[in-house]
Amino acid sequence: MTTPASLFTPIQFAGLNAAHRVVMAPMTRARSSQPGDVPNALNAQYYAQRASAALIVTEASQISPQGKGYSFTPGIYSDAQVEGWRGVTQAVHAEGGRIFLQLWHVGRMSHPDFHQGELPVAPSAVPFEGQIWKVDPVTGLGAMVDCPTPRELSRSEIAQIVDDFRQAARRAIDAGFDGVEVHGANGYLIDQFLRTTSNTRTDEYGGSRSNRLRFLREVIDAISDEIGAERTAIRLAPFLTARGMDCPDILPTILEAAQYLQEKGIGYLHLVEADWDDAPVFTESFRQALRERFARPIIVAGNYDRARAEWVIAKGYADLVAFGRAFVGNPDLPLRLERDLPLASLDPATLFGGNAQGYSDYPAAAATAQA
Known part of the structure; x- marks a missing residue:
């Protein structure tokens, strides 16, 4: 009889080996250098401090100027951005870490100020x-x-955006990333195509589930063909209702997507669970239905603590668990979870924009104990 996996059981996934299953979730921190949205040495320090994660998924990075929706977020479409990210991957790999770049097109979640006065697209x-x-x-x-x-x-x-995703994936590999995670969640462009509330098209990209999934399939096909399916992953948010995304057909649509992603052989599927107080419940029946269709590695994220993480892994609903806010204030989060050490809180005022304060100045547990 095999022993059920736990949060601290070693794992092989997406072409990587990790000693545990604590993933650093992607989190927008808005600290790229301006002009040009270029990653910098401060970003490299921040990610390298957190290299003990089983995998770091970077903050979302726009695949083109059109894909931008927030100030100071980094991109992956210029030579300067590739060079900036290369400094990040080298710093993380020097600490023994593994890192995927999250690829982003925000679609309608944007503002004309980012597009020379033109409207965002959707x-x-x-x-x-x-x-x-x-x-x-x-x-x-x-x-x-x-x-x-x-x-x-x-x-x-x-078609141009699909090719922008492909080119961004190639640039990510050129910058030294171990793979890419496509941002298909949280009401951004791919998610907008999936949902009847945001996609009212009458051509081959709208209407039926298959049509609403067409854009997702084209993006994953293009990236997989460019860098390999095992280095390609995607993040989805089945129970999202905010941002005009309360679609009555989204759960069966995502189950259909999972079947395609399984057949494609992607590196992993990353599920965002709604984590606010009155959010819809991420049901066990949906977890079971998803697992029936997707047997490859699943990462879940959504306000997990160690007990919930152990539960979801032991049940077989997920293989790894991503932590977001806990990784902000605790650069050595895997160690703290494994040893049941106290977790430091974060400063919410310093989450977006700024300098090292509230970013790369949170100490490791050993440093805290010595203080």
């Missing part, structure tokens, strides 16, 4: 309630601002 020109973080160029202060109704993408523009 599958359909549907009004919705959503806000993005934008820095005022005069005051230098950041604030949440409303997103306008987007304009609908043409078919030729969709």
Whole structure:
């Protein structure tokens, strides 16, 4: 009889080997160098401090200028950005870490100020309630601002975005990343294509489940062909309802996606669980239905502690667990979880933008004990 896996059982996944299953979740921190949205030495220090993770998934990085939706987020479309990210991957690998770049096109979750006054793009020109973080160029202060109704993408523009994803994946590998995770969650462009609430198209990209999944399949096919399926992953958010994404058909759509992703042989599937107080419950019946269709590695994220992480792995619903906020204030989070050490809290005022304060100045547990 085999012993059930635990959070600290070694694992092989996505072409990698890890001694445990504690993943660092992607988190927007908005500290790229300006102009140009270029990763820098401070970013390299921050990620290298957290290299003990089974896998680091970086903050989302726009695949093109059109894909940008927040101030100071890094990109992966220019030579300077590739060079900046190379400094990050070298720092993480020097500490023995593993790191995937999250590829991002925000779609309608954006603002004309990022696009020379032009409207953000989306599958359909549907009004919705959503806000993005934008820095005022005069005051230098950041604030949440409303997103306008987007304009609908043409078919030729969709094809260009698919190719932008492909090129971004190639640049990520050139920058030294171990693979890429496509951001298909949280109401961004791929998610917008999946849902009937945001996709009202009548061509081959809208209507039926198969049509609404077409863009996702084209992106994953293009990236897999470019860098290999095992180095390709995707993040999805089945139970998201915010940002105008409360689609009555999303769960069966994602189950259909999971079947395709299993057949494709991707490195892993990363599931975002809604983690606010009145969020929809991520049901066990859905976990079971998903696992029936996707037998490859699953990462889950959503306000987990060690006990819940052990439960979800022991049940076989997931293979790894990603931690977000806990990794902000605890660069050595795997050690703290394994030894049941106290977790430091984060400073919410320093999450977006700024300098080393609230970013790379959180001490490791050993340093805390000596203080």
